[in-house]
Amino acid sequence: MATGIPPTPTPETAPFWDAAKEDRLLIQRCRACSRHYFYPRPFCPHCASADVEWDEVSGEGRLMSYVINYRPVPPIDAGAAQIIALVELDEGVRLLTNIVDAAPEPDALPLDAPVRVAFEPRGDFKLPVFRLVDAQ
Amino acid sequence: MHQGNIAVVGAAETGEIGVVPGASMIQLHAEAARRALADAGLGPADIDGMATAGPMPMEVSHYLGISPRWLDGTMVGGCSFMLHVRHAAAAIAAGAADTVLITHGESGRSRIGMSRYEGLAGDSASGQFEVPYGSLMPYSTFTVPALRFLHERGMSRTDLAEVVVAQREWAMPNPRAFRRKPITVEEVLSSSPPVAYPFTRDMCCVVTDGGGALVLTSAERAADLPTADRAVYLLGSGEAGESPIMSQMADLGSFGAFRRSSAEAFATAGVDHADIDHLMCYDAFAHLPLYMLEDLGFVGRGESGAFIASGATRPGGELPMNTNGGGLSYTHTGMYGMFAIQEAIRQLRGEAAAQVQGAELSLVQGVGLYFAAAGSLVLSNRRP
Numbered sequence: 001m002a003t004g005i006p007p008t009p010t011p012e013t014a015p016f017w018d019a020a021k022e023d024r025l026l027i028q029r030c031r032a033c034s035r036h037y038f039y040p041r042p043f044c045p046h047c048a049s050a051d052v053e054w055d056e057v058s059g060e061g062r063l064m065s066y067v068i069n070y071r072p073v074p075p076i077d078a079g080a081a082q083i084i085a086l087v088e089l090d091e092g093v094r095l096l097t098n099i100v101d102a103a104p105e106p107d108a109l110p111l112d113a114p115v116r117v118a119f120e121p122r123g124d125f126k127l128p129v130f131r132l133v134d135a136q
Numbered sequence: 137m138h139q140g141n142i143a144v145v146g147a148a149e150t151g152e153i154g155v156v157p158g159a160s161m162i163q164l165h166a167e168a169a170r171r172a173l174a175d176a177g178l179g180p181a182d183i184d185g186m187a188t189a190g191p192m193p194m195e196v197s198h199y200l201g202i203s204p205r206w207l208d209g210t211m212v213g214g215c216s217f218m219l220h221v222r223h224a225a226a227a228i229a230a231g232a233a234d235t236v237l238i239t240h241g242e243s244g245r246s247r248i249g250m251s252r253y254e255g256l257a258g259d260s261a262s263g264q265f266e267v268p269y270g271s272l273m274p275y276s277t278f279t280v281p282a283l284r285f286l287h288e289r290g291m292s293r294t295d296l297a298e299v300v301v302a303q304r305e306w307a308m309p310n311p312r313a314f315r316r317k318p319i320t321v322e323e324v325l326s327s328s329p330p331v332a333y334p335f336t337r338d339m340c341c342v343v344t345d346g347g348g349a350l351v352l353t354s355a356e357r358a359a360d361l362p363t364a365d366r367a368v369y370l371l372g373s374g375e376a377g378e379s380p381i382m383s384q385m386a387d388l389g390s391f392g393a394f395r396r397s398s399a400e401a402f403a404t405a406g407v408d409h410a411d412i413d414h415l416m417c418y419d420a421f422a423h424l425p426l427y428m429l430e431d432l433g434f435v436g437r438g439e440s441g442a443f444i445a446s447g448a449t450r451p452g453g454e455l456p457m458n459t460n461g462g463g464l465s466y467t468h469t470g471m472y473g474m475f476a477i478q479e480a481i482r483q484l485r486g487e488a489a490a491q492v493q494g495a496e497l498s499l500v501q502g503v504g505l506y507f508a509a510a511g512s513l514v515l516s517n518r519r520p
Contacts, residue, residue, distance in 0.1 A: 038384070094384065
């Protein structure tokens with residue numbers, strides 16, 4: 001998992017990636033309509049307000065969907081199956097991520113299973129990834 | 137919006153399709169264009185509008201010796217050509233162009249003369265929030281919501297396999313189809329090498345080279361062309377956009393852009409589901425026809441799998457679907473939408489390899505850049 005393509009932050013997304021380096025998951029929240037949203041933008045896509053803030057969230061969520069990718073392409077390790085998943089945080093936003101420390105087997109990956117964020121090094125950055133709570 | 141006032145007067149694919157290492161991307165555009173012009177009985181000098189996706193429209197028009205007064209470079213992935221047809225119809229109706237050429241060519245397999253895919257730039261939304269997780273190939277991106285769709289409906293991988301089996305029946309008699317061998321549900325489920333669970337190899341589209349082109353003009357001008365009796369009329373159309381990155385589609389089990397683009401196509405055509413004789417559902421992967429049958433309203437929620445398993449979409453069924461074999465068996469250069477339109481036109485002209493007898497009304501549903509965009513066309517061989 002340490003191998004792969006690192007992100008290239010832009011000014012609008014830098015707080016997300018800076019926080020991830022400190023093992024913190026920051027998601028934007030709109031002060032006007034109180035809703036969280038993702039991906040990062042300096043205004044709310046729900047109500048268009050620019051009165052938004054970064055919120056440090058718990059990183060708790062559930063497994064919504066996934067594929068077990070048997071054909072990763074370099075620089076990701078092509079020899080190991082990879083779980084590419086969609087996780088919905090308790091705050092209601094959805095992230096694409098990897099499920100780590102779980103067997104790449106359908107029986108080990110029940111949909112709706114609770115998951116929790118973890119952080120894995122990637123180049124100069126850290127990627128938010130997730131573990132199954134029951135496996136922890 | 138269209139009411140049959142716009143006609144497709146020329147339509148053709150490249151002579152060779154599948155593995156074509158002797159042609160670059162731009163030459164695949166050009167060969168398809170020259171064949172479509174010949175089909176229409178027209179030449180480059182007759183064209184004043186140019187639309188394409190991938191290369192800029194000027195790259196194709198200049199290569200062909202055309203000086204267009206109207207350009208459309210709309211690039212929303214594989215359904216771009218549905219949008220080009222819709223935009224060209226509006227331009228012709230407004231007098232901004234008289235006769236429009238729409239081209240596609242892609243060396244998807246041989247990769248000759250192909251430019252780099254810019255969507256993977258590291259600082260794009262996908263580059264930051266999807267690609268680092270390995271979600272950078274179609275089979276590891278477009279496929280990710282499928283388990284949720286199946287889970288919510290109590291469906292299974294068998295429903296994905298049934299899509300492949302149904303469409304293979306259409307491909308078997310088609311000499312231009314890439315995959316033609318008979319196949320069973322069990323063989324689809326165990327086909328190897330493994331790709332991305334729940335998807336096996338045969339649930340993923342073929343990867344090919346090829347091209348296609350269309351010539352559109354007004355129904356009045358079409359009546360004066362030598363091919364007037366083969367004209368296909370545009371009755372209605374729709375287009376819609378959603379999230380540029382798959383993970384942010386609003387509902388993992390239903391695509392809003394399918395619902396909106398098809399609803400507008402039905403409404404503008406003034407037809408209902410029961411009127412449709414023939415359906416093309418862009419199938420880069422086997423889950424897409426399941427989404428489309430439900431999102432377009434041909435079946436209710438959760439009924440798509442049983443509908444396909446019943447044989448309804450196979451030869452002789454009540455709703456013949458993906459009758460060239462689809463992206464799963466016929467061809468898929470990267471942007472398949474042009475080939476879906478071409479098959480609808482062949483069916484309406486009565487010239488398909490596996491002909492649906494008496495087909496008069498066809499709906500073509502496209503999807504683009506994973507779950508980012510959609511385009512829908514309602515076509516007929518009769519002008520209302």
